[in-house]
Amino acid sequence: MKQRILYIEDELILGQLVKDALEKHGFEVLKVINGSDGLAMFKKYRPHLCLFDIMLPGKDGYTVAEQVRAIDVHVPIIFLTAKVQATDLVQGFKAGCNDYVRKPFHMEELLLRVENWLAVKYGIETPQQNNYIIGIFAFDPHKQLLSGKERQIRLSHKETELLNVLCNYKNTIVSRDYILQKVWGSDSVYNSRTLDVYINRIRKYFKDDSHINLITLKGIGYRFIC
Amino acid sequence: MKQRILYIEDELILGQLVKDALEKHGFEVLKVINGSDGLAMFKKYRPHLCLFDIMLPGKDGYTVAEQVRAIDVHVPIIFLTAKVQATDLVQGFKAGCNDYVRKPFHMEELLLRVENWLAVKYGIETPQQNNYIIGIFAFDPHKQLLSGKERQIRLSHKETELLNVLCNYKNTIVSRDYILQKVWGSDSVYNSRTLDVYINRIRKYFKDDSHINLITLKGIGYRFIC
DNA sequence: GTAAAGAAACCTTAAATAACGTTAATGAAA
DNA sequence: TTTCATTAACGTTATTTAAGGTTTCTTTAC
Numbered sequence: 177m178k179q180r181i182l183y184i185e186d187e188l189i190l191g192q193l194v195k196d197a198l199e200k201h202g203f204e205v206l207k208v209i210n211g212s213d214g215l216a217m218f219k220k221y222r223p224h225l226c227l228f229d230i231m232l233p234g235k236d237g238y239t240v241a242e243q244v245r246a247i248d249v250h251v252p253i254i255f256l257t258a259k260v261q262a263t264d265l266v267q268g269f270k271a272g273c274n275d276y277v278r279k280p281f282h283m284e285e286l287l288l289r290v291e292n293w294l295a296v297k298y299g300i301e302t303p304q305q306n307n308y309i310i311g312i313f314a315f316d317p318h319k320q321l322l323s324g325k326e327r328q329i330r331l332s333h334k335e336t337e338l339l340n341v342l343c344n345y346k347n348t349i350v351s352r353d354y355i356l357q358k359v360w361g362s363d364s365v366y367n368s369r370t371l372d373v374y375i376n377r378i379r380k381y382f383k384d385d386s387h388i389n390l391i392t393l394k395g396i397g398y399r400f401i402c
Numbered sequence: 403m404k405q406r407i408l409y410i411e412d413e414l415i416l417g418q419l420v421k422d423a424l425e426k427h428g429f430e431v432l433k434v435i436n437g438s439d440g441l442a443m444f445k446k447y448r449p450h451l452c453l454f455d456i457m458l459p460g461k462d463g464y465t466v467a468e469q470v471r472a473i474d475v476h477v478p479i480i481f482l483t484a485k486v487q488a489t490d491l492v493q494g495f496k497a498g499c500n501d502y503v504r505k506p507f508h509m510e511e512l513l514l515r516v517e518n519w520l521a522v523k524y525g526i527e528t529p530q531q532n533n534y535i536i537g538i539f540a541f542d543p544h545k546q547l548l549s550g551k552e553r554q555i556r557l558s559h560k561e562t563e564l565l566n567v568l569c570n571y572k573n574t575i576v577s578r579d580y581i582l583q584k585v586w587g588s589d590s591v592y593n594s595r596t597l598d599v600y601i602n603r604i605r606k607y608f609k610d611d612s613h614i615n616l617i618t619l620k621g622i623g624y625r626f627i628c
Numbered sequence: 629g630t631a632a633a634g635a636a637a638c639c640t641t642a643a644a645t646a647a648c649g650t651t652a653a654t655g656a657a658a
Numbered sequence: 659t660t661t662c663a664t665t666a667a668c669g670t671t672a673t674t675t676a677a678g679g680t681t682t683c684t685t686t687a688c
Contacts, residue, residue, distance in 0.1 A: 215587075243587065269514045275501075288495045296522065332662055347544070352648095370664060372649060379649095391546055393559040394647055394672050401545060558672055596674055598639060605639095620637055620682055630688085639680065649670065657662080 178204040179294060182223035184214040184240065185256070186232055194227075197283050198290070211235030218244050222357050225294055226253040230268075238267050241274070247351045247397070250344070252293035256281070308343045310402045311385045315339060322381060329381060334359060338374050342390070342400040351397035404430040405520060408449035410440040410466065411482070412458055420453075423509050424516070437461030444470050451520060452479040464493050467500070478519035482507070534569045536628045537611045541565060548607060555607060560585060564600050568616070568626040577623035 181198055185191035186209045195205045206221055208214050211232050218226070226244060228237035241253050255268045255276035268276045275293060277286055308315040314323040320336045322329040331339065337359040341350060356371060375390065375398070382388040382402075389401040407424055411417035412435045424431045432447055434440050437458055444452070452470060456463035467479050481502035495502075501519060503512055534541040540549045546562045548555040557565065563585040567576060582597060601616065601624070608614040608628075615627040 266510075266514065269518045274518065292495045292500065334663065368665065369648080369650090372647095373651095373664080375648090376650065389545060392648070392672090396559065399544075560673070594675070595638085595640095598637095599641095599674080601638090602640065618638065618681090632685100632687085634683105634685075636683075637681085640678090642676085644675070645673080647670100647672075650668085652666090654665070655663090658660085 178202060179225070179298075180204045180206060180221060180223040181225050181227055181290070182214060182218055182221070183207045183227045184211065184232060184237065185209065185227075185229045187229070194283070194286070197287065201287055201291075203290075211237070211240040214240050215243050219247065219351070219353060222248075222354060224251070224298060225290060226251060227290070228253060228255055230255050230257045241268075246349055248354060249348050250297065252297055254286075254289060254293065256286075310343065310346075311382070311388045313382070313385070313388075315343065317343075334374060335377060338371075339378055342378070342398070346400045346402055349393060349397055349399050354397070404428060405451070405524075406430045406432060406447060406449040407451050407453055407516065408440060408443055408447070409433045409453045410435070410437065410458065410463065411453075411455045412436065413455070420509070420512070423513065427513055427517075429516075437463070437466040440466050441469050445473065448474075450477070450524065451516060452477060453516070454479060454481055456481050456483040476523065478523055480512075480515060480519065482512075536569065536572075537608070537614045539608070539611070539614075541569065543569075560600060561603060564597075565604055568604070568624070572626045572628055575619060575623055575625050580623070 179202075181203050183191070183195060183198070183205055185194065185207065188209075191207060191209070195207050198205045206217050206223060208217055211234055214228070215235075217223075226241070228240055230237035232240075237255055237257075241255070244251065244253065253274045255274065256279055257268070257276055258279045268274055275289055277289060306316065306318055308317075310322075312325055315321070316323070317336050317340045320331045320333065322331055322339070338355065341355055341358050344350075352371065356366060360370070379390050382390070387402065389399075391399045391401065393399060405428075407429050409417070409421060409424070409431055411420065411433065414435075417433060417435070421431045421433050432443050432449060434443055437460055440454070443449075452467070454463035454466055458466075463481055463483075467481070470477065470479065479500045481500065482505055483502055484505045501515055503515060532543060534543075538551055541547070542549070543562050543566045546557045546559065548557055548565070564581065567581050567584050570576075578597065582592060586596070605616050608616070613628065615625075617625045617627060619625060
């Protein structure tokens with residue numbers, strides 16, 4: 177499967193050049209020319225990497241990045257910038273998983289950084305933190321086990337997958353769409369209540385521990401506090 | 403515990419400058435002036451991050467990096483280089499988890515990239531719990547809870563976001579437009595009364611405490627006094 | 629300057645819509 | 659035949675929209 181890159185750029189000629197180069201390298205490029213469209217595309221297509229020009233009409237690249245981060249804390253974001261002041265860079269680096277490339281840039285450098293981040297995030301097996309501590313529970317996604325103080329719960333596959341995603345995004349926001357993508361694989365399930373049923377089960381498992389909370393952010397997603 | 407950085411640099415003056423800057427930022431810096439010593443230090447001290455000059459007497463930075471990678475596939479390696487040819491960069495990026503900074507560089511940029519990689523690899527520290535005291539209430543935006551003397555109110559997401567903005571700007575002025583941007587995200591809602599409805603709710607929550615006031619500045623915004 | 633009229637801007641309540649929760653039943657797979 | 663995943667049906671809550679009222683600011687005539 178091709179890796180998707182969301183590219184926001186308002187300069188037409190540069191935009192086409194970069195898009196062509198990325199596509200030549202086997203990426204699927206979603207190119208838009210403003211921040212609002214970019215955010216909408218992100219929500220819809222969940223790209224593997226974001227490439228944002230900073231100077232944009234309307235919302236600037238940083239603002240879009242913040243809103244993307246609210247949905248996904250892990251996706252790499254690379255900024256394209258003419259700015260050189262270090263103070264500006266702070267903003268770009270703030271959320272981690274970010275990088276920037278200074279304009280004018282060599283296409284090769286951009287491609288290398290793109291590939292580098294994709295390798296870091298998706299290539300080299302993520303340091304499979306195989307066990308999670310959730311309050312007084314221990315969660316082993318591999319064995320599909322949730323071990324409490326007394327009892328030990330054998331989770332089903334979907335329960336495990338869901339809890340795994342929640343743990344990956346614990347204490348921050350994870351969107352409904354992202355969960356559906358990760359656990360059920362985009363196309364299906366989108367108009368059913370399946371996810372809710374599983375959310376309900378996860379909540380039941382943790383209902384005795386008041387420190388663990390799975391909060392609904394209506395229209396956005398969930399926050400798993402633990 | 404301080405995070406350790408292994409730094410290989412043969413230029414004495416630059417080396418000292420960078421070392422000082424890193425130490426000033428709270429890092430423990432292991433500085434050596436050639437590749438062989440660098441590799442030995444790596445094995446012995448297992449630093450959290452490597453900072454390698456490329457042009458070195460004897461073994462160059464790339465070679466050291468390859469040998470380090472053979473020992474540890476995950477440790478971030480940042481190259482300092484005067485080279486600008488893209489072909490050279492390929493080598494630097496090959497192993498993933500690598501970055502490079504072009505000489506001459508701003509110290510701020512270097513520090514930002516160092517911190518960025520440490521964050522990516524060793525965990526983005528959990529978002530600090532920003533709790534607010536509002537009169538006799540305690541407000542926890544993370545848990546979406548407003549705790550009064552007797553009762554505890556579970557706030558909705560939008561209520562939480564709004565109150566959060568108000569708290570950030572307590573006792574000063576915050577404009578309507580800013581709130582709409584932060585909570586609803588510019589594009590929508592601008593001609594609706596949604597915000598007013600939520601302002602109304604916030605007021606109701608605090609109506610018993612006469613010390614807390616949410617004042618309207620018509621045409622400007624609000625002032626949250628508490 | 630001041631009062632009245634007009635226009636914005638905001639408040640309040642209720643109703644409508646959308647999004648999510650819950651339980652049980654169904655169907656598929658092991 | 660037991661477990662798991664999905665669907666159905668209905669319940670609940672959050673958010674937005676609608677509609678009419680109130681307040682504040684501005685304009686204009688005196």
